[in-house]
Amino acid sequence: MLQNIVNALVLGSSYxxxxxxxxxxxxxxxxxxxxxxxxxxxxxxxxxxxxxxxxPLVFAVTLSLILSALLGMIIYKGFYKHVLDRGRxxxxxxxxxxFATMExxxxxxxxxxxxxxxxxxxxxxxxxxxxxxxxxxxLMLIVTAVVIVLLYLLLMRTKLGKSLRAxxxxxGLAGAFGINTDRSVAFAFLIGxxxxxxxxxxxxxxxxxxxxxxxxxxxxxxxxxVVLGGFGSIRGxxxxxxxLALVGTFVVYYFGFLLPRDAIAFxxxxxxxxxxxxxxxxxxxx
Amino acid sequence: MSLDYFxxxxxxxxxxxxxxxxxxxxxxxxxxxxxxxxxxxxxGAYASAILTVNLGMGYWPxxxxxxxxxxxxxxxxxxxxxxxxxxxxxxxxxxxNFVVVSVFNxxxxxxxxxxxxxxxxxxxxxxxxxTREYALYVLLWTLVVVFLVRYLSNTYLELGFDALREDEDAxxxxxxxxxxxxxxxxxxxxxxSGLAGNLWAHYMTVVFPxxxxxxxxxxxxxMVVIGGVGTLVGPLIGAxxxxxxxxxxxxxxxxxxxxxxxxxxVDLR
Numbered sequence: 001m002l003q004n005i006v007n008a009l010v011l012g013s014s015y016x017x018x019x020x021x022x023x024x025x026x027x028x029x030x031x032x033x034x035x036x037x038x039x040x041x042x043x044x045x046x047x048x049x050x051x052x053x054x055x056p057l058v059f060a061v062t063l064s065l066i067l068s069a070l071l072g073m074i075i076y077k078g079f080y081k082h083v084l085d086r087g088r089x090x091x092x093x094x095x096x097x098x099f100a101t102m103e104x105x106x107x108x109x110x111x112x113x114x115x116x117x118x119x120x121x122x123x124x125x126x127x128x129x130x131x132x133x134x135x136x137x138x139l140m141l142i143v144t145a146v147v148i149v150l151l152y153l154l155l156m157r158t159k160l161g162k163s164l165r166a167x168x169x170x171x172g173l174a175g176a177f178g179i180n181t182d183r184s185v186a187f188a189f190l191i192g193x194x195x196x197x198x199x200x201x202x203x204x205x206x207x208x209x210x211x212x213x214x215x216x217x218x219x220x221x222x223x224x225x226v227v228l229g230g231f232g233s234i235r236g237x238x239x240x241x242x243x244l245a246l247v248g249t250f251v252v253y254y255f256g257f258l259l260p261r262d263a264i265a266f267x268x269x270x271x272x273x274x275x276x277x278x279x280x281x282x283x284x285x286x
Numbered sequence: 287m288s289l290d291y292f293x294x295x296x297x298x299x300x301x302x303x304x305x306x307x308x309x310x311x312x313x314x315x316x317x318x319x320x321x322x323x324x325x326x327x328x329x330g331a332y333a334s335a336i337l338t339v340n341l342g343m344g345y346w347p348x349x350x351x352x353x354x355x356x357x358x359x360x361x362x363x364x365x366x367x368x369x370x371x372x373x374x375x376x377x378x379x380x381x382x383n384f385v386v387v388s389v390f391n392x393x394x395x396x397x398x399x400x401x402x403x404x405x406x407x408x409x410x411x412x413x414x415x416x417t418r419e420y421a422l423y424v425l426l427w428t429l430v431v432v433f434l435v436r437y438l439s440n441t442y443l444e445l446g447f448d449a450l451r452e453d454e455d456a457x458x459x460x461x462x463x464x465x466x467x468x469x470x471x472x473x474x475x476x477x478x479s480g481l482a483g484n485l486w487a488h489y490m491t492v493v494f495p496x497x498x499x500x501x502x503x504x505x506x507x508x509m510v511v512i513g514g515v516g517t518l519v520g521p522l523i524g525a526x527x528x529x530x531x532x533x534x535x536x537x538x539x540x541x542x543x544x545x546x547x548x549x550x551x552v553d554l555r
Contacts, residue, residue: 032373088373090318093511095320096504219501220384223377263388264379273378274369 002131004249010137010206012245013144017199018218019225019237020151021072021192027168027232028188029084031091035075036196037219041212043068043197044204045106048115057119061201065194072193073186081182097221106212114211117204140202147195148238154191155234164188168232204285217262224269244268293421297526299529300421300428301486306509306521307435308478312517313507315444316471317451322379325363325386329484330356332390335402335493345408345488349478353480360476361469365404368465380475383500390495401494405487420492424485431478436518504536 018040025033037195043064050060079098108282123135133141140283155161166174203218204210225244229236248261309323325464333352343351366378390396408423409416415423438444446467449457454464487493505528513524 030373032377089376092373092376093507097508100501100504134503149504216500220380222378227377260388260392263385263392266384270366270378270381270385273374273381274366 003015004253005246006131006133006137008245008249009242010127010133010140011249012242014142014199014203014206014218015222015225015241015242015245016148016238017202018196019241020234021189021196022083022226023187023229023232023234023237024164024192025166026226027234028164028171028185029080029091031080031084031088032095032223033080033192034092034095034170035098035102036069036072036192037215037222038099039068039072039193040196040200040218041103041106041215042071042200043194044117044200044210044214045110045115045212047197047201048117048204048210049110051117052115057121061198064201065197066195069190069194072189072196075193076186076189088101099215103212103215110212112212114209116208117210118208121205134206134259136208140206141145143198143202147198151191151234160184160187221265222264226270227272250276273284290417291415292376293417295530295533297421297424297485297489299526300424301482301489302506302509302525302529303428303522304431304482304485305479305506305515306525307431308475308482309437309506310510310515310517311435311447311478311522312471312475313510314440314521315447315451316467317447318364318468318471319372319376320379320475321376321500321503321507322381322383322386323475323479324500324502325379325383326356326360326385327483327486327502327506328493328495329359329423329476330480331403331487331493331498332396332483333480334484334487335405338405338488339402345406349484352484353477356480356483357372357473360480361473363476364469364472367468367472376538377502380500382463383498383503387495387499388499396495397493397547401492401497403492405491405493407488407491409494420489424489427481427485431481432518432522434478438474439518443467447471 018037021039022033022036025031035072046067047060047064050063051057055063070201075098079094080091083094112262121135121139123138125135126133126138153161155165163174163179163184164178166188167181167188174184187286200210200214204214225237225240228244229238231238248264251264252261298546300534305323305327308326309320312318312320312323330352333355334348337348338345363379363382366382367375370378391399396402407420409415446457446462449460449462450464450467450471450506490497509524509528510523511524512527513522514520
C-alpha cells in the first residue's frame with residue numbers, strides 16, 4: 001500500500017516535470033508542443049554524455065539544463081514563431097516532425113543503445129519493513145517538491161510570473177497593455193524546456209537508463225496530463241500528474257487491468273476530451 | 287536491383303498511396319486532422335488476419351468482411367470527432383492509435399506481441415497469386431481507389447466536406463449537418479485504409495502490433511503534407527516520395543549502423 005503510493009508519487013513527479021512546460025506553452029500559445037519530449041531526452045542524454053567524459057554530476061546537469069533551455073527557445077524562435085498565424089494544426093505537424101528529427105539526431109550522435117547513468121548520489125536509501133525507496137527516487141521527490149515551490153513563487157510573486165499569467169489569459173490583450181509578449185513566450189519556453197530536461201535527467205537517474213527514444217511515450221502521455229489538468233492550468237497539471245500516477249498504479253495493481261498503464265491513460269484522455277473537454281480543473285473557455 | 291525488390295517497393299508505394307488518399311479525405315477534404323491513421327490501417331490488417339488464419343475463411347470473403355469491419359470501426363473511432371475539434375481531435379486520435387496498438391499487443395485474441403503469422407496469398411480459380419500478379423492486383427485496387435476519390439470529389443459529398451472544412455459553425459448554420467459529414471469522412475477513410483491494411487497484410491503474410499504504431503501515422507501524415515493537402519494527385523506523389531526516399535538514401539542508413547558498431551559492437555536497429 002505505502003509502497004504503491006510512493007511509487008506513484010515518483011511516477012507522478014516525472015509527469016509533473018514534463019507537463020509543466022507543456023502547460024505553460026499550451027496556455028500561452030495554444031499549440032501542442034510535442035517536440036518538448038525531444039528536449040526531455042536531450043537533457044538526459046547530454047547530461048549522461050557530460051558525465052561520461054568526466055565532468056562532475058552537478059556541473060553536467062547544470063550545463064545540460066542551460067543548453068536544453070536554449071534549445072527550447074531556439075525551437076520557438078526558429079520554428080513555431082513563423083507559423084503561429086497559420087492555424088493550430090501547422091505548428092503541431094511541425095512539432096511532430098521536429099520531434100522525429102530530434103530523436104534520430106540523438107541516435108546518430110550518441111548511438112541507439114541504452115546507457116546507464118552511473119553516478120553516486122549522496123543520499124540514503126529509504127528501507128523499512130514495507131517500503132523501499134532508492135536514493136534516486138528520493139532525489140526525484142525532493143527535487144520535484146523544490147521545483148513546484150519555486151515555480152509557484154515564480155508565477156505568483158515575480159513580475160515575470162505575472163506577465164506569463166497575463167499572456168496565458170489573453171496573449172493579444174497582454175500585448176496591448178505593454179507586456180513584451182515575445183519575451184514572455186521565450187521565457188515560458190526557457191523555463192518549460194529546462195524543467196523537461198530536469199525531468200529527463202531525474203527519470204534517467206531513477207531508471208538508470210538513458211536512450212534516444214526515451215521521450216516517445218512521455219511526449220504523448222504528458223498531453224494526457226495537460227488535458228486532465230485543464231488546458232493551461234499549471235496547478236491543474238501538477239495535481240493531474242499525481243492523480244494519473246496514483247490511479248494508474250492502483251488500477252494496475254489491484255485489478256490487473258488487461259491493458260497497460262499507458263493505454264488506460266490515453267483511454268481516459270479520449271473520454272475526457274469527449275465529455276469534459278475543459279479538464280478536471282480547467283475553467284470553461286471556448 | 288532484382289525484380290522482386292522492385293515489385294516490393296512498388297507494392298509498398300501503392301499501398302501507401304491508398305493510405306495517403308484515405309487520410310487526405312479526412313484532412314484535406316473534410317478538415318479533420320487525424321494522427322491515428324495507422325490504427326485504421328492496422329484494424330484492416332488484423333481483421334483480415336483473424337478472419338483468414340483464426341477462422342479459416344477464404345481470402346475473398348475475408349477481404350469484403352475486413353474492409354466492412356474497418357469501415358465500421360473507423361466510424362466508431364470517428365465518434366470523438368463529433369465532440370472535439372482541431373488540436374483536441376489530434377490528441378484524441380493519437381490516443382486512439384496508442385490504445386489500438388496496445389489492444390493488439392496485450393489481448394490474447396490478437397496474438398499479442400508475436401502477431402499473427404501465415405496469412406494466405408489470395409488465389410483465383412485455385413491459382414495462388416505470385417508476387418508479380420499480386421503487384422498487379424494491388425495496382426488494380428490503387429486505380430479503383432484513385433478513381434473513387436476522384437469521383438467523390440465531384441459529388442455532393444465533397445461540397446459538404448468543403449463546408450465542414452472551411453467553417454463548421456457556418457456550415458451548421460446553412461443546414462449542413464457536421465456530425466453526418468464527419469461520420470461519412472471517417473467511414474470512407476476507415477474503409478480505404480482497411481483495404482490498404484488488407485492488401486499489406488496479405489502481401490507480408492504476417493502482422494505485428496508494431497507495424498501499426500504511432501510513427502506509422504506520422505509517416506502517412508508526412509506523405510499527405512509533402513504531396514499537398516487537399517489535392518488528388520499530391521498524396522499519391524507524396525506516398526511515392528516517402529516510400530522510395532529511404533530506399534534511395536539507403537547508404538545513409540548503412541552509415542548509421544556502422545557508426546553504432548564502431549562504438550560498442552552492437553546494432554540495435
